[in-house]
Amino acid sequence: MIKPENQISIPTRQPAGPRLSIPLRFRDRRRVTILMTLIVLAYITLATLPTMIPSHFKLGTALTSFAENIKIMFWQPHLANTTFITLLGALGQSILLAFLTTLIGSVLAFFFALASTRRLAPTYLVLGIQSLMAVIRAIPTVLWVLIYSVVFGLGANAAVVGITFHSVAYLTKVYADSMDELSPGIIETMQAMGLKKSAIIRQAIIPYMMPSYLSWTFIRFEINFADAIAVGAAAGAGGIGYQLFMSSSFYFNFHEVGVMVYMILAFALVLEIISYRLRTATN
Amino acid sequence: MNSDVQQVTNFFNTKRLRLSIILVIFGLAYIGASIGLGFQTQSLLNVQAGIAWLIHNFIPNEASQGYWNEIIQQLFRTFIVAVASTTCAAVVSLFLAIIGAQTLTPAITVSWVIRCLSSLLRNIPIVAWAMILLFSFKQNDLTGFLALFFMTLGFLTRAFMETIEDFGTEKIQALQATGATYLQVIFQGLLPEIAVALMTWILYMIENNVRDATLVGLLTGTGIGFIFNLYFKSLRYGAAGLVVLSVIILVVAVELISNLIGRLLS
Numbered sequence: 001m002i003k004p005e006n007q008i009s010i011p012t013r014q015p016a017g018p019r020l021s022i023p024l025r026f027r028d029r030r031r032v033t034i035l036m037t038l039i040v041l042a043y044i045t046l047a048t049l050p051t052m053i054p055s056h057f058k059l060g061t062a063l064t065s066f067a068e069n070i071k072i073m074f075w076q077p078h079l080a081n082t083t084f085i086t087l088l089g090a091l092g093q094s095i096l097l098a099f100l101t102t103l104i105g106s107v108l109a110f111f112f113a114l115a116s117t118r119r120l121a122p123t124y125l126v127l128g129i130q131s132l133m134a135v136i137r138a139i140p141t142v143l144w145v146l147i148y149s150v151v152f153g154l155g156a157n158a159a160v161v162g163i164t165f166h167s168v169a170y171l172t173k174v175y176a177d178s179m180d181e182l183s184p185g186i187i188e189t190m191q192a193m194g195l196k197k198s199a200i201i202r203q204a205i206i207p208y209m210m211p212s213y214l215s216w217t218f219i220r221f222e223i224n225f226a227d228a229i230a231v232g233a234a235a236g237a238g239g240i241g242y243q244l245f246m247s248s249s250f251y252f253n254f255h256e257v258g259v260m261v262y263m264i265l266a267f268a269l270v271l272e273i274i275s276y277r278l279r280t281a282t283n
Numbered sequence: 284m285n286s287d288v289q290q291v292t293n294f295f296n297t298k299r300l301r302l303s304i305i306l307v308i309f310g311l312a313y314i315g316a317s318i319g320l321g322f323q324t325q326s327l328l329n330v331q332a333g334i335a336w337l338i339h340n341f342i343p344n345e346a347s348q349g350y351w352n353e354i355i356q357q358l359f360r361t362f363i364v365a366v367a368s369t370t371c372a373a374v375v376s377l378f379l380a381i382i383g384a385q386t387l388t389p390a391i392t393v394s395w396v397i398r399c400l401s402s403l404l405r406n407i408p409i410v411a412w413a414m415i416l417l418f419s420f421k422q423n424d425l426t427g428f429l430a431l432f433f434m435t436l437g438f439l440t441r442a443f444m445e446t447i448e449d450f451g452t453e454k455i456q457a458l459q460a461t462g463a464t465y466l467q468v469i470f471q472g473l474l475p476e477i478a479v480a481l482m483t484w485i486l487y488m489i490e491n492n493v494r495d496a497t498l499v500g501l502l503t504g505t506g507i508g509f510i511f512n513l514y515f516k517s518l519r520y521g522a523a524g525l526v527v528l529s530v531i532i533l534v535v536a537v538e539l540i541s542n543l544i545g546r547l548l549s
Contacts, residue, residue, distance in 0.1 A: 030547070034482055037482060037544055041366060044366050045367040045370040048363045048367055049367055049428075053423075054423045057423075057425075062420045063419075065418070065419040066419040069415050070415065092319070099316055100320060100322060104313075134535060135535070138533075138538075139530060141498075142497070142501060147333065150336070151329075152329070152333070156320040156322040157322055160322045160327075161327065161333070226408060230410055244411060245414070248411070248414035248418075254415070257411060257415070260411075261407055261411050264406065264411075265406050272402065
């Protein structure tokens with residue numbers, strides 16, 4: 001670790017003025033914060049990790065069985081209860097679900113972000129919308145889908161609305177953050193020129209935030225794909241997640257789980273290549 | 284003069300045309316996806332019905348007061364699982380990221396192996412992790428811990444690796460020129476510089492894992508996710524509402540704390 005600089009002192013004159021002590025205190029605050037956070041995290045982890053392991057637990061057996069299952073999954077994937085075509089359809093459904101929720105979410109979130117950016121909206125609106133979004137974000141997606149599946153019935157409607165809720169809350173925050181980065185001088189200049197709000201949005205805000213809009217939307221698409229799988233499994237909303245849940249907890253067929261995991265990984269690979277291309281294209 | 288006007292008009296016309304084409308493509312994609320999924324657009328207009336139902340049924344009533352004890356206990360366990368899995372994953376992934384970052388790696392093959400491993404861990408859906416682990420480790424907190432651990436390991440390794448690569452090579456070379464060893468470069472040069480960025484990632488991941496722990500709990504039958512499912516499916520909506528409320532409080536509290544730490548760090 002680097003020693004703090006106040007160890008080096010000139011013997012003849014002690015640095016007494018506030019100018020010298022401010023940067024030192026500043027750096028110390030950072031160090032203390034990091035150390036304190038690490039200590040708290042380490043304490044929580046070390047104190048509670050042993051309590052998680054239940055009594056009469058044979059770690060050895062569990063690990064061998066885990067290794068065995070992983071081996072079955074990755075080395076011997078084959079299908080028994082469904083066909084490959086069915087699974088492909090289910091994967092397609094999950095992808096469509098992710099796409100649809102991202103599309104609806106990004107459009108709605110754009111307007112919410114306009115209403116909650118510091119550059120355009122009054123403070124009470126900013127605070128109101130951002131706290132509402134924080135509360136919506138705090139509820140996990142699965143709970144939203146479960147709640148809406150009671151209202152709409154189990155199926156696509158509940159899944160779309162549930163995932164959209166979370167997407168809107170997430171995207172509103174990141175869009176508003178990237179709009180806040182626009183320098184206020186530009187907007188003030190445009191206002192001084194007598195431009196209306198709609199013109200400011202079209203000519204200043206949209207061109208400025210377009211790159212971050214695209215990259216955040218794409219990131220959200222990846223998250224929504226993972227969410228679509230999770231929601232299918234935990235809330236029975238269909239798609240490949242549901243198939244995954246059925247074969248792992250009803251048929252206990254890990255060969256089948258392997259096939260599905262490979263399919264999901266293949267799609268994730270495609271997404272990763274696209275995101276790599278996007279990043280190199282924008283740089 | 285006239286040709287200038289023509290040019291400007293042409294410019295705006297192409298711009299408008301492009302915008303319309305993009306809008307039409309997305310509109311068609313929306314309709315296609317809706318039909319493919321069997322999603323009815325009008326249900327978006329019924330969102331308020333869901334909220335109304337939520338407010339009507341999920342208000343904790345007298346009977347649900349008795350559940351506080353169990354909810355608090357399970358909420359605490361969920362929080363612990365999220366924090367412990369993130370911390371353990373952070374330690375391992377810092378090691379992996381240093382070995383695997385292209386600027387510090389001992390061999391380029393090691394870097395590629397770690398890159399592939401982290402991508403694999405990240406992209407296997409958490410549902411699959413939870414289910415495989417549930418089968419071997421049975422229904423306890425350890426299962427949830429391990430599922431979150433593997434996910435977080437994949438994610439943080441990637442994030443840490445990119446942070447280290449952004450650090451660049453100049454400072455490393457400068458330190459090496461003074462005769463510093465590999466370990467000295469890492470502990471004296473690299474870690475103090477990137478500590479703030481790493482901390483931010485860890486805090487973000489804890490926030491995320493608190494939310495994901497609910498999902499994992501739902502799948503593996505532990506923690507707050509399990510009792511939500513239990514109350515919800517046995518139609519004890521008051522108690523389920525209490526669970527939702529407590530999850531909101533926990534997540535918002537974690538977010539506020541991590542914002543506070545973030546502000547102290549900047």
